[in-house]
Amino acid sequence: MPQNVKEYLPNFHYLLYDLSDYSDEEIKGNAQLRIMLKLLRDVFTKSNEEFLQSFYEAIQALQEIEDKQKGIEFFEITLRYVFNAVRDLTKKDMEQIVQQIETTFPEGSEVAMTLADILREEGMQEGLEKGRQEGVQALSKIALQQLTDKYGTLPEDLKENIRQADLATLETILQNIFKYQNIDEVKKFFKH
Secondary structure, three states: OOHHHHOOOOOOOOOOOOHHHOOOOOOOOOHHHHHHHHHHHHOOOOOHHHHHHHHHHHHHHHHHOOOHHHHHHHHHHHHHHHHHHOOOOOHHHHHHHHHHHHHHOHHHHHHHHHHHHHHHHHHHHHHHHHHHHHHHHHHHHHHHHHHHHHHOOOOHHHHHHHHHOOHHHHHHHHHOOOOOOOHHHHHHHHOO
């Protein structure tokens, strides 16, 4: 690498800590630090049930944070981390988390409910998008099959265009497939 480029490269140093060997008693510091270190320690090393128990203990430690607004903000960050890091949380697990929060850290119950609703909505949106993509793929396969049946072997560029086509284009092609006199009428959809 040229010297004039090397001078702009950062020289990072980092340390990795394995928290898995630390006991709860060995993890010290303010409430926020203890909570995060324990959650980071437990998220990938314990079963969901054990991790959730650790999370419930973390919620109790939130009571130690004197500034309630800071506590709620920290709680939201922590909750987002838990919901994103533990991918296989069930609806029952989420309900238990919300119930535990309501009894232990009532200040955070509204945040938990709002966040749970947001995450559910994001999950539904992801599911809808995935379903839409699968539908488009299925329509492109049908269009390719129908066009091959009608016209024989299709040019590779047309096949690729159909695979990359959007839903509206595929629907239009399929709706009019019996009206086309030749393959050029299909190709007109992909001329730029």
